[in-house]
Amino acid sequence: MKGKQMYDFRLNHPPAALLSESPRPQGETLRPNYERLRLDGVYKQNEEGDLMVRIKVPAGVLSAEQAIKVCAIADEFSDGTVHLTTRGSIELHWLKFADLAAVARLLATVGLTTRGACGGAVRGIACSTTFAPGFAVTQSLVRRLHRHFAGNPHFEGLPKKFKIGVDAGYGQARHLIQDFGLVYLGSDGDDQLYDIWLAGGLGRAPRAGFHYAEKVPEKALIPLIEAVIRVFRKHAPAGKRLKYVAQTLGETRLRDLIEAERVGAPAEMAVHPIERNLTSDPDIAGLTEVPVFAGELATSALRPLAAIARNHAEGFLALTADQNIAFIAGSAEARAELEAALQQAGFGDQGATERVPFRICPGSHVCRLGLAPTRDVARQVLAVMGEKARALDWGISGCPNSCAQPQLAQAGILTTKVVRDAEGNRQPRFTLFRRKTSGLGEALVQDLSLEELLQKVAELG
Secondary structure (H helix, E strand, O other), rough: OOOOOOOOOOOOOOOHHHHHOOOOOOOOOOOOOOOHHHHHHHOOOOOOEEEEEEEEHHHEEHHHHHHHHHHHHHHHOOOOOEEOOOOOOOOEEEHHHHHHHHHHHHHOOOEEEEEOOOOOOOOHHHEEOOOOOOOOHHHHHHHHHHHOOOOHHHEEEEOOOOOEEEOOOOOHHHHHOOOOEEEEEEEOEEEOOEEEEOOEOOOOOOOOEEEEEEEEEEEHHHHHHHHHHHHHHHHOOOOOHHHHHHHHHHHHHHHHHHHHHOOOOOOOOOHHHHHHOOOOOOOOOOEEEOOOOHHHEEHHHHHHHHHHHHHHHOOEEEEEOOOOOOOOOOHHHHHHHHHHHHHHHHOOOOOOOOOEEEEEEOOOHHHOOOOHHHHHHHHHHHHHHHHHHHOOOEEOOOOOHHHHHHHHHHEEEEEEEEEOOOOOEEEEEEEEOOOHHHHOOOOEEEEEEEEHHHHHHOOOO
16 A cells, blocks of 8 residues: 555564674674574574574464474474473574574464564463363463564563463462463353463562452453553563562552553453364363473474374364373364374374373573483483372473473472582582472472482482
């Protein structure tokens, strides 16, 4: 249209946003600005120029076509593996700066983005990790929130990350670690209703979120989230999350600030019913889960899983908070066919849902913040586990950032620091957590060597 320039601000980023702002002599190679790259879902992996790219997967639900495209990207630009995160996202490692634009274009062809997956923005929105009844409704909400917040400049440049989580029940307590946590309660006949929890988070200063409101209708959620983000932007210093505002100002003051931000703003946004039910609601008989150790999955395995999803699971697969792959079959007959296809493809007998005991972050294998080789530690811990320990839900993190959420697991392991032994070798130290209440787990014993950690795990039985 003459006189108007139309563009999609989520995809049309100027190249300068990725580059150093300092002038360069003629002929000098452009250098990446790693700080600004974070908003495009990119982290510096090491000093040799290798990068990690995180892909947002709304509600953790991935279509077969999207999974196949991710495989093609991983094969061409990465090392042929993908990492499944505890928030239903996908990470690719060992990428180069020169390939980022091509990766972004290829992801856009299947409706995926990395924008806001890192940095000070609304992160990928976690959804219904329990796969409880109501999953179809909650994932619909997550897609709506993703469309509203992902790549929206009004919700970028925040003091730090802002995490939203939507769950179909209270079973796994993940609402406690979100900046804005929603727990689905059901419908009142006119709208879907949610409990709201605010200002939770893990990291070096864990804090459980507090209950902000109950039975909030879905049409009121986006205006409320916007108000909370405006308060966060105004009152949190750089590098601090919403939990810092709640701790320093108090929950009562935070409530007052949020209510003040809502004055004069729309109280509701209409919800169109056609957004419902991307997949079926799972039930106990309808969910089949494929364990993925440490969330590390080769494209040679993901491709046949995508084909099975296309043929036997309504075209979708789900990335669980335990870093596994789940399928939701539409009927008992479809599930039987799905399990037969998994067996034929070499994925074993998945007739009963299996669980890998650990949620595991990448650790020092690929993350420059990692203090311990988490996969190796996990294998050693598994080797000494007794029957009682294997019955527990576990999480292991390679640094205090707690990406594997050990404080939410029934038993969790956190790498806290590295010390030098008598020979000068680096040795990680660990804290063992146990969670027995509805809150966050508590440290059972701290400052353990690996040998001491293995002994404590063995003592759990």
